Amino acid sequence: MIERDTVEGSPLLDPSTLSDGDIHGDPPGRLKVGGAAFELREDSLWISDSNYVEESKGFSCFGLRPNNRKNNNTQIILYHYILWSEIIQNTLTITYAERTTKTRLTPKTLTYTVTSTSNNSYLESWITNLLHRSNHTAKKRKRIKVLINPFGGQGKAAKYYARDIEPIFRAAKCDISVETTQRKSHAGVIAEEIDIERWDVIACCSGDGLPYEVFNGLARKPDAKVALGKIAVVQLPCGTGNAMSLNLNGTDNPAFAALAVVKGLRTSLDLVSITQGDTRTLSFLSQSVGIVAESDLGTENLRWMGNARFTYGFLVRLLGKTVWPCDIAVGVEIDDKTAIRDEYRKYHGQTTGGDSKIISSSSSELDTPNETLTTSISAGAGLPPLRYGTINDPLPPSWTLTPYPNLGNFYCGNMAYMTADTNFFPAALPSDGCLDLVTIPGDIPLKRSLTLLDSVGKGRIFEQPDVRYRKVSGYRIVPREAEGYVSIDGERVPFEGFQAEVHRGLGTTLSRSGRGYEASGPVLPG
Numbered sequence: 219m220i221e222r223d224t225v226e227g228s229p230l231l232d233p234s235t236l237s238d239g240d241i242h243g244d245p246p247g248r249l250k251v252g253g254a255a256f257e258l259r260e261d262s263l264w265i266s267d268s269n270y271v272e273e274s275k276g277f278s279c280f281g282l283r284p285n286n287r288k289n290n291n292t293q294i295i296l297y298h299y300i301l302w303s304e305i306i307q308n309t310l311t312i313t314y315a316e317r318t319t320k321t322r323l324t325p326k327t328l329t330y331t332v333t334s335t336s337n338n339s340y341l342e343s344w345i346t347n348l349l350h351r352s353n354h355t356a357k358k359r360k361r362i363k364v365l366i367n368p369f370g371g372q373g374k375a376a377k378y379y380a381r382d383i384e385p386i387f388r389a390a391k392c393d394i395s396v397e398t399t400q401r402k403s404h405a406g407v408i409a410e411e412i413d414i415e416r417w418d419v420i421a422c423c424s425g426d427g428l429p430y431e432v433f434n435g436l437a438r439k440p441d442a443k444v445a446l447g448k449i450a451v452v453q454l455p456c457g458t459g460n461a462m463s464l465n466l467n468g469t470d471n472p473a474f475a476a477l478a479v480v481k482g483l484r485t486s487l488d489l490v491s492i493t494q495g496d497t498r499t500l501s502f503l504s505q506s507v508g509i510v511a512e513s514d515l516g517t518e519n520l521r522w523m524g525n526a527r528f529t530y531g532f533l534v535r536l537l538g539k540t541v542w543p544c545d546i547a548v549g550v551e552i553d554d555k556t557a558i559r560d561e562y563r564k565y566h567g568q569t570t571g572g573d574s575k576i577i578s579s580s581s582s583e584l585d586t587p588n589e590t591l592t593t594s595i596s597a598g599a600g601l602p603p604l605r606y607g608t609i610n611d612p613l614p615p616s617w618t619l620t621p622y623p624n625l626g627n628f629y630c631g632n633m634a635y636m637t638a639d640t641n642f643f644p645a646a647l648p649s650d651g652c653l654d655l656v657t658i659p660g661d662i663p664l665k666r667s668l669t670l671l672d673s674v675g676k677g678r679i680f681e682q683p684d685v686r687y688r689k690v691s692g693y694r695i696v697p698r699e700a701e702g703y704v705s706i707d708g709e710r711v712p713f714e715g716f717q718a719e720v721h722r723g724l725g726t727t728l729s730r731s732g733r734g735y736e737a738s739g740p741v742l743p744g
């Protein structure tokens with residue numbers, strides 16, 4: 219029997235009359251089914267059920283919270299944790315992810331018998347309303363091509379998928395197809411051949427290596443631009459480096475990342491063309507030359523140390539070789555930390571006073587295609603043309619190749635977090651058409667270098683006087699020495715000159731917010 223609740227003297231609003239704009243409005247949708255009363259509150263579903271006895275829970279403030287304000291027959295489930303709801307054979311089911319341990323989510327299903335079908339349309343509307351509130355504008359029942367790197371991280375990706383990820387996807391009624399990568403670069407081949415109409419998402423159960431291959435696989439399609447704009451590439455953190463998930467899902471825990479993907483909003487992502495020799499590849503995360511590249515790629519033999527190998531590699535180099543002389547030309551968009559911070563705040567609506575310059579000034583290749591790009595779209599194939607040419611072309615007229623004889627660290631980021639503890643590019647935004655470029659001299663006194671290292675872990679790198687922080691739309695870097703490391707998204711490429719150019723919003727991913735990274739923004743003293 220479905221009843222319209224008239225508690226507190228107010229007749230129930232019929233949810234079928236709610237439009238999207240009413241989703242967070244009053245009054246909430248209420249109903250009674252199978253002896254339980256349901257109420258759609260602003261951020262959560264409240265269920266009063268005399269059959270429900272609150273369990274003692276160690277992690278009570280997450281998926282399922284005991285309600286101390288009423289009585290212990292009331293369950294409160296945050297919308298973020300609700301995975302699905304439907305009527306099956308006269309039974310209302312509500313499935314949600316319950317936090318069963320500190321790191322685990324387990325799907326649970328509540329069932330309530332519907333004893334009469336007389337008000338079924340009301341119940342259907344209520345379910346629609348519940349799912350609207352639980353998913354906002356996120357696509358429900360996403361169609362997900364899952365790729366598993368069997369050697370990612372410590373070889374546990376398949377285990378994490380089976381235990382932590384797949385149950386969440388299935389409970390949310392996602393359409394899933396799983397493929398295990400058979401060899402290096404296989405993920406790129408799968409992406410290159412994928413039917414972009416069949417899938418919404420390619421989800422990489424891996425480190426950052428598979429998403430890199432997938433973006434580049436999509437880039438090799440004849441309709442690369444369309445493919446990159448259509449398929450959302452996401453990472454489910456099962457590798458050593460899980461920066462993509464940290465920035466977009468806000469976690470490096472596979473179960474919570476799976477939930478974030480289920481709830482994820484489509485988000486445009488800048489991708490960066492890297493030309494080196496005769497190759498053109500896409501980077502989505504970072505490029506580095508100098509101490510960061512060396513600390514990562516030059517310590518592969520120390521993998522047994524875990525993440526400590528980066529710090530170890532960094533400190534060893536600080537005490538030894540600290541400069542990597544290069545010539546660098548930069549297409550600068552903003553060259554001032556205060557302006558960068560202010561633009562970031564404007565973008566996130568933290569200040570008043572006009573639109574963010576970062577977003578509105580540079581012409582988006584997707585929003586306002588130029589003539590050349592339009593030609594490429596009408597040709598229907600490939601990546602956008604390069605505005606700044608390749609490493610083999612003359613420099614763009616506005617760029618100047620400048621010697622950096624004492625360069626210690628050249629680090630360019632498209633996302634904020636590089637590791638769980640390292641918000642290295644706090645001003646990074648997913649589709650501002652810019653990379654965040656950090657350059658640090660290598661000849662500063664050791665004490666100041668150690669202060670810098672300390673500031674990285676504290677999230678204070680942006681404000682350090684020795685750190686030059688710029689928003690750039692492209693650059694060229696040419697090492698002067700014969701040997702060293704260049705890292706593109708954590709992958710080693712030849713130690714020779716390369717050029718980078720940002721394509722605003724060329725790629726697509728999913729994120730919790732739909733517009734920013736899960737990181738605190740740039741901070742300056744005062």
Ligand SMILES: Nc1ncnc2c1ncn2[C@@H]1O[C@H](COP(=O)(O)OP(=O)(O)OP(=O)(O)O)[C@@H](O)[C@H]1O
Nearest residue numbers: 370371399400401402403424425426427457458459
């Ligand atoms: N079956 C396979 N055999 C060998 N290599 C594979 C296989 N599947 C994927 N790879 C490769 O594993 C590499 C690392 O992938 P990934 O980033 O997922 O893991 P990771 O643990 O974070 O690794 P790393 O720390 O080495 O970057 C990629 O270059 C990918 O091509």
